Amino acid sequence: METYERADSFVPTAVQAIAPLPPTDPPRPLGELSTASVEEVLTVTCDVFGRTSSGQASACQGAMAALLRNLTRFPGTTWQERWEAAGLNERGRKAGTLHQGRPGATTSVTRLNTAAGYAFLMRLVQPSLLAFRSYTFPRYIPWFREIAKDPLLEEFCTRSDARDLAAISLRKAKYDICAALTVYGISLADLTPEGLMHYAAECRKYGVTFGENAAGGCFAATKAWPVLVDMGHFPASTPGSMRSAITRGQLTVAELVDKHKVRNTEVRELLIDYISRRRVEIDYSTLQQLVLNLVKLFWKTVEEIRPDQADLRLDEETITYWKERLLVRPDGKPRLHIDSPFMAVRGLYLDIHTWAAAEPERWAKWSAPCPIRDEDLRWFNVRRRRLQERTANRIRERQPLLPVLAEHVTEQWHRQRTLLAEAKRVGLGEEFTVDGTTWQRVIAKTDLARKDPLAAPVRAVNRTTGQLVWLTHLENQAFWQWAVVETLRLAGLRAEELTELTHLSVRNYQRPSGEVVALLVISPSKSDRERVIPMSGELFHVIAQIIRRHMSAHGTVPICTRYDLHEKVWSEPLPYLFQTLFGGEMRAMSTTTLWRMIRRATDSLTQTDQRFAEVKFAAHDFRRLFATDLVNNGLPIHIGAALLGHLNIQTTRGYVAVFDEDVVRHYQEFLDRRRAQRPEREYRKPTRSGTSSTSTSTNAASNSAPAAVPTERHARTNTPASAAPCSASTRRCCPALTSWRKTSSPAASAPLLKVGEVRLRASTSRSPSCAASGSRPGASSGSGRSLSGCQHPADNSSDKLRHHGRPSELTVGGAITR
Numbered sequence: 118m119e120t121y122e123r124a125d126s127f128v129p130t131a132v133q134a135i136a137p138l139p140p141t142d143p144p145r146p147l148g149e150l151s152t153a154s155v156e157e158v159l160t161v162t163c164d165v166f167g168r169t170s171s172g173q174a175s176a177c178q179g180a181m182a183a184l185l186r187n188l189t190r191f192p193g194t195t196w197q198e199r200w201e202a203a204g205l206n207e208r209g210r211k212a213g214t215l216h217q218g219r220p221g222a223t224t225s226v227t228r229l230n231t232a233a234g235y236a237f238l239m240r241l242v243q244p245s246l247l248a249f250r251s252y253t254f255p256r257y258i259p260w261f262r263e264i265a266k267d268p269l270l271e272e273f274c275t276r277s278d279a280r281d282l283a284a285i286s287l288r289k290a291k292y293d294i295c296a297a298l299t300v301y302g303i304s305l306a307d308l309t310p311e312g313l314m315h316y317a318a319e320c321r322k323y324g325v326t327f328g329e330n331a332a333g334g335c336f337a338a339t340k341a342w343p344v345l346v347d348m349g350h351f352p353a354s355t356p357g358s359m360r361s362a363i364t365r366g367q368l369t370v371a372e373l374v375d376k377h378k379v380r381n382t383e384v385r386e387l388l389i390d391y392i393s394r395r396r397v398e399i400d401y402s403t404l405q406q407l408v409l410n411l412v413k414l415f416w417k418t419v420e421e422i423r424p425d426q427a428d429l430r431l432d433e434e435t436i437t438y439w440k441e442r443l444l445v446r447p448d449g450k451p452r453l454h455i456d457s458p459f460m461a462v463r464g465l466y467l468d469i470h471t472w473a474a475a476e477p478e479r480w481a482k483w484s485a486p487c488p489i490r491d492e493d494l495r496w497f498n499v500r501r502r503r504l505q506e507r508t509a510n511r512i513r514e515r516q517p518l519l520p521v522l523a524e525h526v527t528e529q530w531h532r533q534r535t536l537l538a539e540a541k542r543v544g545l546g547e548e549f550t551v552d553g554t555t556w557q558r559v560i561a562k563t564d565l566a567r568k569d570p571l572a573a574p575v576r577a578v579n580r581t582t583g584q585l586v587w588l589t590h591l592e593n594q595a596f597w598q599w600a601v602v603e604t605l606r607l608a609g610l611r612a613e614e615l616t617e618l619t620h621l622s623v624r625n626y627q628r629p630s631g632e633v634v635a636l637l638v639i640s641p642s643k644s645d646r647e648r649v650i651p652m653s654g655e656l657f658h659v660i661a662q663i664i665r666r667h668m669s670a671h672g673t674v675p676i677c678t679r680y681d682l683h684e685k686v687w688s689e690p691l692p693y694l695f696q697t698l699f700g701g702e703m704r705a706m707s708t709t710t711l712w713r714m715i716r717r718a719t720d721s722l723t724q725t726d727q728r729f730a731e732v733k734f735a736a737h738d739f740r741r742l743f744a745t746d747l748v749n750n751g752l753p754i755h756i757g758a759a760l761l762g763h764l765n766i767q768t769t770r771g772y773v774a775v776f777d778e779d780v781v782r783h784y785q786e787f788l789d790r791r792r793a794q795r796p797e798r799e800y801r802k803p804t805r806s807g808t809s810s811t812s813t814s815t816n817a818a819s820n821s822a823p824a825a826v827p828t829e830r831h832a833r834t835n836t837p838a839s840a841a842p843c844s845a846s847t848r849r850c851c852p853a854l855t856s857w858r859k860t861s862s863p864a865a866s867a868p869l870l871k872v873g874e875v876r877l878r879a880s881t882s883r884s885p886s887c888a889a890s891g892s893r894p895g896a897s898s899g900s901g902r903s904l905s906g907c908q909h910p911a912d913n914s915s916d917k918l919r920h921h922g923r924p925s926e927l928t929v930g931g932a933i934t935r
Contacts, residue, residue: 132355134319136310137301137871143240144304145906146264150241151195155185155243158196164234165264177235183225184232187215200242206232208247208323238264243302244789246316250296250325258288261295269305269350270294281698283574284563289328290340295316296327297338310351313338314362336363343702358702361678365399367685373408378418381427387483388412391465402683410461418442429466430485439488453504456497505771512774513739514732519742520736521726523606526718530599533592540575542586548580555580598718600663601711605736607656609743609761612708612736613683614639620674620692623660624649638761648762663694681707711736744772 147161159178163405166177185196193199204210212233213226234254236242254260262270277290296314297306317336324331329698345351356362369524370393379385388411396404419426421437422442432438446452465489473480515703532552539549556577564573574589586665604615617640624636635652652660667674674692681688693705715734722729740761747757748769759770 127579132310132314134315134317135309135311136315137303137307137309140303140307143302143663144265144298145240146266147239150239151197155182155189155198158185158239158241159241166235172554180228180232184212184229184236184540185217187212188228196236197242200236200244206245206248209251210248211251216552234260237299240302244300246300247318247323247325249300250320250323250327258291258295261299265304266303267297270298272348272352273305273341273344276348282340282343284561284587285328286340290344291337291340292327293341305350308345308350310362313342313345317342317359317363331454344361357678360680361687364666364680364687365685368398370404371406373405373688377408377412379412379416380420380424383427384416384429388416391468395468400683401685406457407461410458411465414443414458415439415462415465428485429469429483431488436488439491447582455501456494459489459493463487506742508771509774511738512745515734515738516742516774518726518728518732518734518747519606519739522718522729523602523721525722526595526599529718529721530592530595533588533595535584536577537575537588537592540577556586559585588780593697594714594717596662596666597695597706598714600659601695601714602718602739603659604656605739606651606743607659608637609740609747610639611740612711613681615711615736616679616693616695616706616708618694622694623664626651627818646762646764648759650760660694667694675703677703677705680705680707682709708736741772741774744769745774748773 128408147165150158150161153161159182162181163174163178166173188196188203191199191202193202200206203215205212205215209225212229216225216229230252233244233252234257237249238257239246239305252616262274262797273294274291280287282290293316294305297308297313300316301308301312303312317338320326320337321334323332326333326335326337326621328333336359339359343357343361346355346357371389374385374389374392379388390409392411395407399407418439419431419435422438426435443455443458444452466485466489469480469483469485500509536551536556539551540556543549545558545560548555550556558575558577560573560576574587576587576589578583578585589772601615604610604618605612608672610618618637622638622640624638626636628634628636635657637650637652637656639650641647653776660884664674674694675696676692677696678688678689678690679693688705695706695711696703697706698704712735715736719732719734744757744761747760748754754769754773755766757773758766761769761772763769763772
């Protein structure tokens with residue numbers, strides 16, 4: 118039989134899926150009919166379904182008579198046995214198939230299918246789930262309630278109507294209960310959490326969940342479960358929602374390893390023991406990544422390369438081939454982050470080496486040379502720099518788009534809020550105008566059945582285009598898009614930290630001056646440290662709007678639970694700020710919901726700004742843009758690290774993207790400050806080559822730019838090293854000298870000046886000059902004298918050499934060299 122199955126994070130765990138046992142006293146609202154004659158069944162059918170008119174009674178009797186005549190052709194002592202013998206409990210095989218190929222087949226098929234519904238309602242036969250879901254009965258719910266007359270079922274329907282659910286959600290809740298009672302042949306008193314979970318899981322397995330796409334993989338009875346919990350029908354220990362009952366939660370190490378189906382049992386046990394020992398020091402998300410690196414990316418690939426590999430001692434060919442396989446992802450794209458599996462495998466081998474010394478009986482036989490060599494990690498820092506470059510480029514691309522996105526979500530929310538407010542001011546069917554567009558407020562037929570139709574979601578029709586718009590839904594969607602984008606932009610939070618914000622996170626701090634500052638307390642997340650963020654006026658406005666919205670709708674910030682997608686655990690009930698109504702219950706948003714909201718906001722911008730068609734925003738992009746904005750606008754980086762919750766300031770440096778304009782602007786400001794500090798008399802015009810030695814030397818004393826911080830690069834000059842003045846402050850000069858002593862001269866008190874890596878002293882007397890390393894001792898150059906290889910330039914008493922951050926100028930023999 119064809120089934121729909123999907124292995125993911127949602128399987129029955131807290132409540133096991135167990136089909137209800139056949140009751141000893143099955144419900145028979147119309148009496149025992151399993152062995153009744155055709156005439157007795159027709160009489161009951163006429164009494165139950167023909168109450169409205171004689172014509173209705175005749176039609177019901179005729180349809181049921183046709184079904185019973187066809188069933189009598191099959192063996193069995195009861196109608197249930199004949200039904201099963203006819204093959205009508207199979208998927209897709211309806212009762213109408215019994216009459217196909219005969220004259221008047223179309224009319225008879227419809228009548229037989231309708232009669233099958235009568236048989237289900239009368240408990241004449243008990244269909245399987247697949248057989249029941251093969252039919253479509255528009256009025257099955259009211260018929261079932263009328264015939265069953267079950268007080269518990271009526272209480273369930275009453276409580277369902279009292280919940281704030283859409284009409285389709287109410288129909289789903291009631292239909293699932295009626296269907297489960299029909300399929301299992303029980304009353305509501307016999308329906309247990311395990312039984313309803315079995316019904317929900319089977320509907321998902323075969324893709325027959327009512328009101329859902331067959332390929333969606335949705336569980337049934339999600340709307341009915343909390344109603345049964347609230348009315349006390351299920352035990353107090355039962356989870357409050359279907360989602361809580363089906364969430365898989367954290368897997369054991371063995372379950373995580375077995376997902377990858379390791380063939381070698383000894384290696385499997387080794388990996389389980391090793392990872393279990395590491396489990397105590399890491400969180401669950403890190404544990405999952407460790408299993409991925411060691412089991413899937415390492416050992417499973419080794420088994421594919423060499424199926425007979427029995428230990429960790431790999432030959433060179435296997436190691437080389439594994440590393441080549443690791444560089445390419447299964448989709449053919451290059452793997453950018455190979456350091457994580459490399460470090461995990463290296464840690465495995467080195468830990469086994471260490472543990473083998475203390476526990477040789479367990480680990481010694483697995484000790485082997487590590488396949489990750491030093492040369493494999495030699496380019497680790499280079500890869501990290503490339504990663505930082507890609508991240509910085511990503512931030513530079515999104516930085517000019519952030520104001521556009523923020524303005525878009527703000528305008529969108531204001532527009533939807535205005536539309537909703539204007540629609541609420543008018544009555545049903547009346548028209549109103551917003552921004553030159555005429556709208557008409559309408560209401561759905563299903564909302565007319567409400568006790569207060571005006572409390573139903575507001576809908577309106579655009580009179581120009583004829584488009585029907587659900588204003589309540591669009592305004593709620595626009596508000597939370599605005600709140601998410603603005604909070605991420607103004608606070609620089611991680612996505613998980615945003616979902617963990619509660620009403621308790623808003624605090625007040627009174628400064629010694631008496632000023633009260635609003636603070637936002639961030640719960641420990643990645644760094645496991647709580648931190649406090651002073652809220653700006655804009656951020657405080659966003660948080661206040663969120664709290665005001667909850668207060669106006671519920672009177673307070675509702676308490677709800679939150680599921681941590683990373684740690685796979687449920688939180689304690691808390692007043693989370695970012696929560697919405699989902700399936701009739703308040704639920705804290707997940708990081709996936711945040712991603713979808715950001716994606717929806719950027720997609721709506723592609724119609725007016727094509728830049729958003731190629732650039733996608735992630736929640737972490739806002740955090741990096743926040744850090745870049747802080748540091749580039751003058752906030753000390755260590756304060757930025759505290760606001761971001763970074764333990765290492767280098768992490769904050771990696772978040773900051775430096776823009777070319779910022780470099781030019783900051784450096785220009787630096788030059789302006791230096792110019793303001795230096796005397797104006799030191800600014801002289803540079804001279805050209807060919808003038809007199811004395812005038813050139815004097816005019817070349819300084820440049821028009823101020824002195825800059827010396828760089829580590831050598832000054833670019835055409836002056837030969839043998840003609841460069843010698844520094845009197847280092848013994849590295851004049852290596853050819855057999856003896857060197859520091860002479861007392863006026864130059865000793867002259868200021869030190871640096872050109873590249875050569876230090877010079879302005880002097881009023883002749884000083885030694887450093888000979889080139891390639892010059893032989895005793896050689897002379899120019900007009901100077903020679904002393905053990907040292908050169909003395911002629912009359913450079915007025916030379917003043919300075920470095921101003923531009924190409925260096927040296928005055929040699931009356932000429933300026935650059």
